Each structure stands twice: as structure tokens, then as C-alpha cells.
Amino acid sequence: MNALTESLIELIRRTSAEIPDDVQRAILTALENEKKGTIAESALKIIERNIELAKQKSQPICQDTGSILFYIDCPVGLDQIEFADAARAAVKQATKVGYLRQNSVDSLTGKNDGTNLGPGAPAFHFHQHRGDKISVRLVLKGGGCENVGAQYSLPNTKLNANRDLDGCRKVILDAIVQAQGKGCGPGILGICIGGDRATGYNHSKEQLLRMLDDTNPNPELAALEADIVKTANELGIGPMGFGGNTTLLGAKIGAANRVPASYFVSVSYMCWAYRRQGCELNQNGEIQNWLY
Amino acid sequence: MIALEFPFTEEKVRALKVGDEVALSGRVFTGRDAVHKYLHEGGKLPEGVSFQDGIIYHCGPVVLKDENGEWKVTAAGPTTSIxxxxxxxxxxxxxxxxxxxxxxxxxxxxxxxxxxHGCVYLHGIGGAAQVLAECVTRVINVHMLEEFGSPEAIWELEVKDFPVVVTMDSHGNSLHADVFKSSSEALAARV
Incomplete structure (x- = not known):
């Protein structure tokens, strides 16, 4: 097994078993903010204990180890075919040792061959740059939260949402109310305003690569992000939809150009078990440092 | 915390109310999408399996065989029930x-x-796969593993002090319906 495959197995292990520090801090704050003696507080206590236990045992935080999404920033000239082969070997091995559940099903036959490999699985997003660094980010996105993602086409008459930021706000908040309970809250939203249906969802997922405590460089989007989190936390949905003070841990919004006829708002919901990790690799494929 | 132990009789279940925190002990059967569709379409439970006075757990666990060939549940949180x-x-x-x-x-x-019919909905903590796996003390058996694959198979598990919250009781109350209503009203006041 080559160094790159070994590094990627370690990336998968760490992503599956260890929640990033920024997310854990946000969960601790949520726990402090819930009323003592409520079922919301009990839920967050179990979540907190689960995070500790998964890390200590080096086992999946959540049994749904999700869609496996690789985001690779690489220098021009990196052999992407070779990289993807190494990543597939890593996924297969990580599944064998239980860092990943046997989680990939043939959509036509319903068969699960237990390898997590198949058409579209895992998914790769390569981005070239002019530097010499290779960074690999990995998101494991569970099905429960993926199922409550939503894409709105504006204008939306039912929600009285027009083609402006207020319209975006309305549909995003609607997505939060619809997702309650099902998406394992408190959640984190990745959102894209614009794009086509495919690029919009893709861009919304890339927003989930941002740090929870960063600030959007666009002041209008930064204000919308803050407003979404504040308003969502006033709705009383709470952890697991049990009622309570923390419904969202964060909202990250990006924008992509659209054609004049279309105006999509794509919302990707991430559960509290926010499994994202990343590392920089050296030329030999060894891990140099962690990104989160 | 209310202790709920096998056998899960109608009387015990009828005593539970929305909001109760329960520590569950005894035998549960996992069953999710494939099992429900199969039974709905008239499929038969495997020989020797009965859900009478039993509990179905919507869960696709991570289960590995240890060096002695024994099944071991290493992650086992609930999946979305709807x-x-x-x-x-x-x-x-x-x-x-x-x-x-x-x-x-x-x-x-x-x-x-x-x-x-006298049944309750018990809400597990989604994503808490490790805490909940610790409550699985034994894999009693597995059924339909070949047909459905590991996450969708019927795993017969013994659990001890498995923490759940009653969110739908046998008296017509649903915490989910209540929170959906109140949060929709709160949203309407803010848009």
C-alpha cells in the first residue's frame, strides 16, 4: 500500500471518528444555552458524550458514515486518475476495518457489495491551482441530513418569496422548519444562491468546508448568515426537534451566477455530526498538517 | 428516567407519556426501509422471529465479526423514521x-x-452511534442478511439501559406535531 493510500485511510478514520474543534466548541455552547433538566439538554449531553467516546474508541461518530465527498486542491499536473485510485483503495480498506459502514447500494438492483465503491461513489471534486500544495478535504454526509436538503426556485408564491435576499431568507427559514427532527439538529446549513440545479447544490456543499466561526467576505451575505442563525434559534425547534434554544449552529452562504430565467436557492443541511476534515500532503503523499 | 424492561406489555407501554425519558432493556429487532417494504408487501418473518410485544429499531448498525467470529455492534444510532x-x-x-x-x-x-393497538414511538438520539452501541450488550442473531445487506438486515440485539425519549405516546400525543405547530407559528411572525 502506498503512502498516499495510507494517508487517506487516516483522513477517513479521523473524519469519521473525530468532530472538528470548531464544531465541538459550538456544541458545547449549545449545551450551556439549553435549560437544565429539559430533554433538549439530555440530548446534547448524550451528543457530547458520543463525541468523546467516538474519538477515544476511534469508531464512527454516527453509524451512517454517509456519502463520501472528496475535495482536492492540487497543483497543475497532478495525476487525478492515480489519486482517485488511491482514494478508492483507501475507502475499501477503511470500510473493511469499520471506519466506514458498508454504505453504498446499487440503485437499480439494491445490492450492497460492502466496498463503498461504485458509480459516483466516492465522489471527487478536483480543483487545480498554480501553487505546489495538495490539500484534501473530506466530508462524510449522512443520509438523514442529505434527505432534508432543499432546492427552491424563486419566485415561490406559497412562501411569498421573490427574487431578492428577503426571498432567499424566507425559503432558507422554510427549509429549517421542514427539516426539523429529521436532520439531527442542531444543524449547519450550506447554501448557494444562484447557479443551475447541479452547480447550486454542489456550491452549497462546498460552503460546508468553511470554518463555523469565519466571516463571509461579502457583508450582505454575512448579515444574512447571522440573521438566519439568530432567527432559526428563536423558532424553538431545538436539538433533535425536541424543542429548545439551539436549532442551528451555523449558516454559510455563497452565490453563483445564474441565467436570467432561473433563480435557485439550494440548501444543504448538515447534521450536528458534522464530519469534515482535511489535510495537506507532501509530494510523497504523506500528511503534513491538518486543516481543521 | 423510567426503566422499561422486556417483555414490553401493552400495560407498560400505555403508562408512558410524551416527554418521558426511558432506559430500555431487553431484546429489540432492527428493521428499516427494506424490511418495512417487504413486510408491507406480504413478506413473512423468518422462522422463529416474532415481533409480538416487541420493539422495532429503525437502525442500520455497523457490525463487525471479531477474531472469534462473534458479531460485534460498533455503531448503532437511529435512522430517520418518517x-x-x-x-x-x-x-x-x-x-x-x-x-x-x-x-x-x-x-x-x-x-x-x-x-x-397500544404502541409508543421512542426517540433515540440521532448520530449518537457510540453511546448507543455501548448499550448493545449482545448480538443474539441476524436475519435476512443475504437478501438485504448489513445495514438493512434484521439484527436481533440485546440492549441495556438504552436511552430514548417518548415523543409519540399511545394516547394520541405527538411532541413532533406540537413543535412543528409552534415553530411554524414562530416563523410566520418573523417573515
């Missing part, structure tokens, strides 16, 4: 199920079946 809404009422009615463990709650058909 997908079983078209089937659950019928399975409660026909198989004598007393409890359904899952997450996210279920709809009016299931709530009505809980009321009519």
Missing part, C-alpha cells in the same frame, strides 16, 4: 409491535396505530 410512515401502522397492527425506536418522529397514521 420513511416508514406508509408501512408502520400496518406492521404495528399485524405483528403486535409495542415500541418503535427511531428519530425525527412519524406521522398521523403511526400515531393512530399507537393509540389503537
Amino acid at each position: 420513511r416508514e410512515e406508509p408501512y408502520q401502522w400496518q406492521i404495528i397492527r399485524d405483528f403486535g409491535v409495542r415500541g418503535v425506536i427511531g428519530k425525527g418522529g412519524m406521522g398521523p397514521k403511526t400515531l393512530e396505530a399507537c393509540r389503537e
Whole structure:
């Protein structure tokens, strides 16, 4: 097994078993903010204990180890075919040792061959740059939260949402109310305003690569992000939809150009078990440092 | 915390109310999308398996074989239950199920079946796969592993002090319906 495959197995292990520090801090704050003696507080206590236990045992935080999404920033000239082969070997091995559940099903036959490999699985997003660094980010996105993602086409008459930021706000908040309970809250939203249906969802997922405590460089989007989190936390949905003070841990919004006829708002919901990790690799494929 | 122990009789289940925190001990059967669809379409439970006075757990666990060839559950949190809404009422009615463990709650058909036949919906903490796996003390058996694959198979598990919250009881109450209503009203006041 080559160094790159070994590094990627370690990336998968760490992503599956260890929640990033920024997310854990946000969960601790949520726990402090819930009323003592409520079922919301009990839920967050179990979540907190689960995070500790998964890390200590080096086992999946959540049994749904999700869609496996690789985001690779690489220098021009990196052999992407070779990289993807190494990543597939890593996924297969990580599944064998239980860092990943046997989680990939043939959509036509319903068969699960237990390898997590198949058409579209895992998914790769390569981005070239002019530097010499290779960074690999990995998101494991569970099905429960993926199922409550939503894409709105504006204008939306039912929600009285027009083609402006207020319209975006309305549909995003609607997505939060619809997702309650099902998406394992408190959640984190990745959102894209614009794009086509495919690029919009893709861009919304890339927003989930941002740090929870960063600030959007666009002041209008930064204000919308803050407003979404504040308003969502006033709705009383709470952890697991049990009622309570923390419904969202964060909202990250990006924008992509659209054609004049279309105006999509794509919302990707991430559960509290926010499994994202990343590392920089050296030329030999060894891990140099962690990104989160 | 209320201790709920096997056998899960109608009387024990009827005593539970929305908001109760319960520590569950005894035997549970996992069953999710494939199992529910199969039973709904008239499929038979494997020989020797009975859901009578039993509990179905909406869960696709990570299960590995240890060096002695014994199954070991290494991650076992609940999956989203609403997908079983078209089937659950019928399975409660026909198989004598007393409890359904899952997450996210279920709809009016299931709530009505809980009321009519004496069953409760027990909400696990979604994503808490390790805490919940620690509560699985033994894999008693596995059924339909070949047909459905590991996450979708019927795993017969023994659990001890498995923490759940009653969010739908046998008296027509649903925490999910209540929170959905109040949060929708709160949103309407803010848009």
C-alpha cells in the first residue's frame, strides 16, 4: 500500500471518528444555552458524550458514515486518475476495518457489495491551482441530513418569496422548519444562491468546508448568515426537534451566477455530526498538517 | 428516567407519556426501509422471529465479526423514521409491535396505530452511534442478511439501559406535531 493510500485511510478514520474543534466548541455552547433538566439538554449531553467516546474508541461518530465527498486542491499536473485510485483503495480498506459502514447500494438492483465503491461513489471534486500544495478535504454526509436538503426556485408564491435576499431568507427559514427532527439538529446549513440545479447544490456543499466561526467576505451575505442563525434559534425547534434554544449552529452562504430565467436557492443541511476534515500532503503523499 | 424492561406489555407501554425519558432493556429487532417494504408487501418473518410485544429499531448498525467470529455492534444510532410512515401502522397492527425506536418522529397514521393497538414511538438520539452501541450488550442473531445487506438486515440485539425519549405516546400525543405547530407559528411572525 502506498503512502498516499495510507494517508487517506487516516483522513477517513479521523473524519469519521473525530468532530472538528470548531464544531465541538459550538456544541458545547449549545449545551450551556439549553435549560437544565429539559430533554433538549439530555440530548446534547448524550451528543457530547458520543463525541468523546467516538474519538477515544476511534469508531464512527454516527453509524451512517454517509456519502463520501472528496475535495482536492492540487497543483497543475497532478495525476487525478492515480489519486482517485488511491482514494478508492483507501475507502475499501477503511470500510473493511469499520471506519466506514458498508454504505453504498446499487440503485437499480439494491445490492450492497460492502466496498463503498461504485458509480459516483466516492465522489471527487478536483480543483487545480498554480501553487505546489495538495490539500484534501473530506466530508462524510449522512443520509438523514442529505434527505432534508432543499432546492427552491424563486419566485415561490406559497412562501411569498421573490427574487431578492428577503426571498432567499424566507425559503432558507422554510427549509429549517421542514427539516426539523429529521436532520439531527442542531444543524449547519450550506447554501448557494444562484447557479443551475447541479452547480447550486454542489456550491452549497462546498460552503460546508468553511470554518463555523469565519466571516463571509461579502457583508450582505454575512448579515444574512447571522440573521438566519439568530432567527432559526428563536423558532424553538431545538436539538433533535425536541424543542429548545439551539436549532442551528451555523449558516454559510455563497452565490453563483445564474441565467436570467432561473433563480435557485439550494440548501444543504448538515447534521450536528458534522464530519469534515482535511489535510495537506507532501509530494510523497504523506500528511503534513491538518486543516481543521 | 423510567426503566422499561422486556417483555414490553401493552400495560407498560400505555403508562408512558410524551416527554418521558426511558432506559430500555431487553431484546429489540432492527428493521428499516427494506424490511418495512417487504413486510408491507406480504413478506413473512423468518422462522422463529416474532415481533409480538416487541420493539422495532429503525437502525442500520455497523457490525463487525471479531477474531472469534462473534458479531460485534460498533455503531448503532437511529435512522430517520418518517420513511416508514406508509408501512408502520400496518406492521404495528399485524405483528403486535409495542415500541418503535427511531428519530425525527412519524406521522398521523403511526400515531393512530399507537393509540389503537397500544404502541409508543421512542426517540433515540440521532448520530449518537457510540453511546448507543455501548448499550448493545449482545448480538443474539441476524436475519435476512443475504437478501438485504448489513445495514438493512434484521439484527436481533440485546440492549441495556438504552436511552430514548417518548415523543409519540399511545394516547394520541405527538411532541413532533406540537413543535412543528409552534415553530411554524414562530416563523410566520418573523417573515
